[in-house]
Every structure is written in C-alpha cells, then in structure tokens.
Amino acid sequence: MVELCAHRWTITAVVLACLTLIGSLLIHGLQWPSLVAFRAQMPDPKPVDITNITTIVLWYWPFGQTAALKGNVCSERFGIPNCILVDDQSLFSRADFVIFHNRELINGQQRLPVHLSRPQKQRWVWYSLESPVHNGNLRPFAGHFNCTMSYRHDADIHGPYGRLVPQDFGTGLTVEDFIPKDKSSLACWVVSNYAPHHKRTEVYNKLKTIIPVDVYGGAVNRRLDDKTLRSTISRCYFYLSFENSISRDYITEKFWYNALVGGAVPVVLGPRREQYEAVAPKDSFIHVDDFRSLEELGEFLRKLAKDKQRYASYFNWRLKYTVEYFKDWREEFCRICPKVSSLQTQKVYNDLDAWERK
Numbered sequence: 001m002v003e004l005c006a007h008r009w010t011i012t013a014v015v016l017a018c019l020t021l022i023g024s025l026l027i028h029g030l031q032w033p034s035l036v037a038f039r040a041q042m043p044d045p046k047p048v049d050i051t052n053i054t055t056i057v058l059w060y061w062p063f064g065q066t067a068a069l070k071g072n073v074c075s076e077r078f079g080i081p082n083c084i085l086v087d088d089q090s091l092f093s094r095a096d097f098v099i100f101h102n103r104e105l106i107n108g109q110q111r112l113p114v115h116l117s118r119p120q121k122q123r124w125v126w127y128s129l130e131s132p133v134h135n136g137n138l139r140p141f142a143g144h145f146n147c148t149m150s151y152r153h154d155a156d157i158h159g160p161y162g163r164l165v166p167q168d169f170g171t172g173l174t175v176e177d178f179i180p181k182d183k184s185s186l187a188c189w190v191v192s193n194y195a196p197h198h199k200r201t202e203v204y205n206k207l208k209t210i211i212p213v214d215v216y217g218g219a220v221n222r223r224l225d226d227k228t229l230r231s232t233i234s235r236c237y238f239y240l241s242f243e244n245s246i247s248r249d250y251i252t253e254k255f256w257y258n259a260l261v262g263g264a265v266p267v268v269l270g271p272r273r274e275q276y277e278a279v280a281p282k283d284s285f286i287h288v289d290d291f292r293s294l295e296e297l298g299e300f301l302r303k304l305a306k307d308k309q310r311y312a313s314y315f316n317w318r319l320k321y322t323v324e325y326f327k328d329w330r331e332e333f334c335r336i337c338p339k340v341s342s343l344q345t346q347k348v349y350n351d352l353d354a355w356e357r358k
C-alpha cells in the first residue's frame with residue numbers, strides 16, 4: 001500500500017513536470033523569434049539592466065515648441081544611456097519624472113494632473129529658464145513639486161544657458177586666431193523685448209549718447225536670423241549682454257551665445273561680477289558695475305578697441321575652453337538621467353515661491 005502510494009505520487013510528479021515543461025515551451029517558444037531579432041539589433045551583447053532605466057514624461061512642450069522623440073533620443077542623439085524621454089501623458093504611471101514647464105502653468109494653458117494617483121517614487125519637476133520676475137505667482141504650486149530645474153545653481157537639476165568646457169586645442173594656436181578680423185562696429189546690441197522700465201533700457205539710452213551703439217532685433221525692426229546674428233556680432237568689438245532683469249545666476253544666451261560664441265567681448269549687465277566669475281574667467285567680460293559712471297565705461301571701451309594687445313587679452317580663455325550652450329530642450333531633459341543618483345531621495349517643495357525668492 002505504501003509502495004503503491006509512492007508510485008502514484010511519482011507518476012503525478014512526472015506528469016506535472018511534463019505539463020510545466022510543455023507550458024513553458026509554449027509561452028517562451030512563441031516569444032523566441034522576437035527576442036532573437038531584438039538581440040540582433042543590440043550592439044552590446046550585455047543584458048540591459050531594465051531596473052536602472054529612468055523614464056521621463058514631458059507633460060507638454062515648453063512654449064509649444066515640439067521636437068521629435070522617435071527612437072531612443074537620449075542615447076542615440078545625446079549619448080545618454082538608460083534614459084527614456086517621452087511626451088506621452090498616458091505613460092504617467094510609469095514615469096520616474098514628470099516635467100512641467102512653468103510658463104504654461106502660470107498662464108493657465110496647462111494644469112498639474114493632481115487628480116491622477118501618483119506613484120510614490122515619481123518626481124514632479126518644476127522647470128523654468130526665466131528669472132523670478134517673469135515666473136508669475138508660484139504659490140498655487142506649493143507642495144506639488146519634488147525637483148526644481150533651472151539655470152540657478154541651487155536648483156536640483158542645474159541647466160544653465162551655457163558653460164565653458166575645458167578643451168585642449170594643442171599647440172600652434174594663438175589668441176589672434178580666435179578674434180574675428182573684420183571688426184567695424186564699436187558696440188552692438190540685439191534686443192527683441194524692449195521695455196522702458198528695464199534697467200538695461202535706461203543704461204542703453206545713456207550709453208548711446210557716449211559711444212555709438214548699433215542696435216538690432218525685433219524691437220527696432222532689424223530682425224536677424226541665426227546666421228546673420230553671428231556674422232553681425234562678430235563685426236562688433238563689444239556686445240551688450242544686458243539681461244532683461246537682474247537676478248541671481250541669471251546669465252543667459254546674451255552672454256554665452258551672442259557675445260562669446262559670436263566673437264565679441266561681452267559688456268554685461270546682470271548679476272554681480274562674482275557670479276559671472278563663478279562661470280567664466282574674470283578677463284573674459286566687462287561688467288557695467290566695474291565703472292563709476294557710464295561715461296567712464298564708454299571711454300574705457302573706446303580706448304580698449306584701439307589697443308590691439310589689450311583687447312586680445314579678453315580672448316585668452318579661448319585657448320582653454322569652448323562654449324557649450326543651450327541648444328535643444330530634449331538634451332536638457334535627457335540630462336536629468338545621469339543626475340538621478342545625486343538627487344535627494346525624498347523632497348517636496350512646500351513653498352516653491354519662497355525658494356524662488358531666496
């Protein structure tokens with residue numbers, strides 16, 4: 001009897017094992033062809049660690065400026081692995097980060113999806129490249145965001161308008177090689193948003209009575225496309241990198257792109273000199289605050305343009321650095337991924353407004 005029972009159990013076990021095997025063959029066997037095809041496309045035979053992939057959902061595009069997200073944009077275009085960027089709101093529940101650009105929230109075009117149930121590990125990112133005076137009232141957003149993303153150095157995800165990247169150009173180059181040859185204008189300014197109450201308007205109005213300033217841009221009906229912008233500025237000794245508002249760390253493309261990439265020495269109006277020196281060599285720019293009066297500034301610029309050697313010294317940084325500047329929203333967002341491990345694991349902005357005013 002005991003023997004018979006044992007026998008029965010053995011048979012049952014064998015049958016069960018066979019059924020399991022057939023079942024698993026049916027399930028996995030069907031998947032094999034697609035699995036093989038998938039592996040064949042992979043350049044790297046190492047298995048992908050799917051537990052370490054960061055998914056970012058861009059809730060809507062800043063200023064409605066959409067861009068293609070086909071394929072794996074972060075790795076294929078920007079060399080950032082394990083990072084998925086989508087603009088598909090239906091993937092909300094799978095997102096590690098959801099990005100909200102501030103402008104559309106404050107003007108009422110978009111709303112935070114507070115009605116959706118939010119996975120515990122998910123972080124909401126408040127994103128803005130504007131200075132506080134242009135960010136509107138942030139009080140309604142208290143308690144919703146986990147991360148700030150902005151040009152500010154103390155943002156959780158720091159995305160400046162530009163930065164200098166050390167570069168080895170080898171030997172044989174001199175500063176002269178980096179100075180555009182056909183300088184013909186003393187000072188230039190490109191302005192699209194001209195408002196009488198801006199400090200920069202006041203400074204410009206005074207400065208133009210002291211030295212000639214060539215003005216371009218939408219505000220004076222002399223719009224420049226990107227190519228003419230570069231060639232126009234390269235003909236200027238100095239470029240007025242005047243920010244629309246004076247605010248901590250607020251150093252924009254007017255400095256990085258228009259002046260530094262354009263090949264003119266920036267004359268800056270913006271945060272204090274130390275803040276510029278934190279991101280660029282102190283002899284790469286001229287600060288309006290360095291002078292007791294605009295007359296002195298004007299006089300200084302006039303003399304400097306005539307002193308070839310001294311003028312060239314403002315380009316010394318070019319032998320050591322190149323400028324990396326904001327180009328593409330997608331790249332900015334993909335750059336969140338490599339920063340994940342440095343973020344605080346748990347954080348809520350209970351007073352975003354106070355953070356902004358800090």
Ligand SMILES: *[C@@H]1O[C@H](CO)[C@@H](O)[C@H](O)[C@H]1NC(C)=O
Pocket residue numbers: 049051052082341
């Ligand atoms: C995830 O990837 C990062 C860098 O890509 C690495 O430093 C980290 O250890 C990885 N984490 C896990 C859990 O594999």
Ligand SMILES: *[C@@H]1O[C@H](CO)[C@@H](O)[C@H](O)[C@H]1NC(C)=O
Pocket residue numbers: 120121122123124143144145146345346347348
């Ligand atoms: C994100 O913020 C929410 C509050 O709005 C909070 O419940 C959640 O724990 C935070 N998540 C992280 C990862 O900090």
